Amino acid sequence: MFRLIKGQQQAHRVLTQLINEGKAGQSYLFYGPAGVGKLATALEFAKIINCKHPDSGADETCPSCHKIDSFSHPDVNLIFPTPKFEVSDVGEYKKKEEQQQVQAYIEQLKLTPFERMQFGKATAIHIDKIRMIERKLRYRPNEGNYRVVIVVQAEEMTIQAANAFLKTLEEPPSYAAIILTTTNYSRLLPTIISRCQKVRFKAIPSKTIEEHLIQHYYIEPTLARISARIANGSMAKAIQLSKTDFIEARKMTLDIIDALMNDNLATIHRIAKNFANNHNEELLKDILDFLAIWFDDVCRYTHGSETISNIDHEEKLQEFLDMHQISDRIIQNIVLLLEESKRMISGHVHHELILINTYYELRKRLHSRGIFL
Numbered sequence: 402m403f404r405l406i407k408g409q410q411q412a413h414r415v416l417t418q419l420i421n422e423g424k425a426g427q428s429y430l431f432y433g434p435a436g437v438g439k440l441a442t443a444l445e446f447a448k449i450i451n452c453k454h455p456d457s458g459a460d461e462t463c464p465s466c467h468k469i470d471s472f473s474h475p476d477v478n479l480i481f482p483t484p485k486f487e488v489s490d491v492g493e494y495k496k497k498e499e500q501q502q503v504q505a506y507i508e509q510l511k512l513t514p515f516e517r518m519q520f521g522k523a524t525a526i527h528i529d530k531i532r533m534i535e536r537k538l539r540y541r542p543n544e545g546n547y548r549v550v551i552v553v554q555a556e557e558m559t560i561q562a563a564n565a566f567l568k569t570l571e572e573p574p575s576y577a578a579i580i581l582t583t584t585n586y587s588r589l590l591p592t593i594i595s596r597c598q599k600v601r602f603k604a605i606p607s608k609t610i611e612e613h614l615i616q617h618y619y620i621e622p623t624l625a626r627i628s629a630r631i632a633n634g635s636m637a638k639a640i641q642l643s644k645t646d647f648i649e650a651r652k653m654t655l656d657i658i659d660a661l662m663n664d665n666l667a668t669i670h671r672i673a674k675n676f677a678n679n680h681n682e683e684l685l686k687d688i689l690d691f692l693a694i695w696f697d698d699v700c701r702y703t704h705g706s707e708t709i710s711n712i713d714h715e716e717k718l719q720e721f722l723d724m725h726q727i728s729d730r731i732i733q734n735i736v737l738l739l740e741e742s743k744r745m746i747s748g749h750v751h752h753e754l755i756l757i758n759t760y761y762e763l764r765k766r767l768h769s770r771g772i773f774l
């Protein structure tokens with residue numbers, strides 16, 4: 402029934418069953434890590450239960466499905482954290498500039514529910530939005546079967562908003578399907594949690610992410626595989642990775658590997674210079690992630706596994722292995738080293754120094770001949 406998001410079979414089974422039993426109208430809490438398809442599922446759910454021709458899911462072609470796709474369905478309301486904007490009783494933004502910012506956020510969602518525009522100011526879900534929802538829920542749906550309210554990042558409700566929302570959850574009308582999404586369960590009022598049907602979303606398997614990137618974003622297979630591996634179950638993170646500094650970071654990582662192989666200290670100092678003046682935290686994190694994947698590949702390759710990530714650099718991997726006899730213990734030690742380097746990024750250590758230090762520590766381990774065993 403759910404076709405758009407892959408890798409959430411368990412959550413989708415629960416929802417499919419409720420729809421089939423005619424119990425879609427209730428309150429839900431979709432919880433789980435960021436970027437795994439909670440909002441995307443909520444939107445698809447809204448389509449399925451309001452579709453004019455629901456067969457085994459939403460038909461994606463009827464006026465109801467189209468309106469939900471364009472965020473203009475009168476019975477489907479989306480609430481998300483914003484800066485403190487002035488809103489009228491019917492939920493219209495009073496200032497043009499603020500209205501434009503909200504519109505930009507929605508335009509971004511239309512492209513993909515996995516990416517959210519940042520407002521650049523502190524955001525929250527304020528009480529006026531909850532009051533607006535309360536008013537809308539008093540009336541039966543205009544066009545569809547259900548009034549759907551989706552509250553994104555529900556943990557961002559202010560305490561006043563959360564208290565007001567509790568009343569809505571106490572006795573929602575049977576035509577209301579209320580979906581809260583959250584990555585942080587513990588920040589919600591226990592009384593809110595207990596009034597919702599809980600639906601758990603898990604990290605998406607990396608193979609599923611890889612296929613999605615190739616099919617829907619036309620990402621080149623090697624990059625897709627590596628993005629999926631680094632993203633650690635988050636589709637949003639994988640999409641973001643496959644677009645940004647990714648290619649540059651990977652090139653730098655391969656240069657670092659070359660430097661390690663040729664013991665070329667000039668290279669590492671040249672790369673580190675990039676970080677002397679500009680604090681590109683993400684780039685440095687990506688490089689450390691790529692290094693971790695390289696050594697993970699080294700480990701897999703030693704054990705004869707064919708599922709390596711750096712499929713386009715198999716020769717280099719073999720060459721690297723021929724030069725260094727690396728035991729699993731050393732690999733483990735290197736993984737710990739790289740994690741420690743990543744932790745240092747958010748501290749006060751200069752990024753240039755982190756990279757140089759990491760390099761020298763790697764070099765020491767590769768030439769240790771068992772000292773680290």
Ligand SMILES: [Zn+2]
Pocket residue numbers: 448451452453454455459460461462463464465466467
């Ligand atoms: Zn439809």
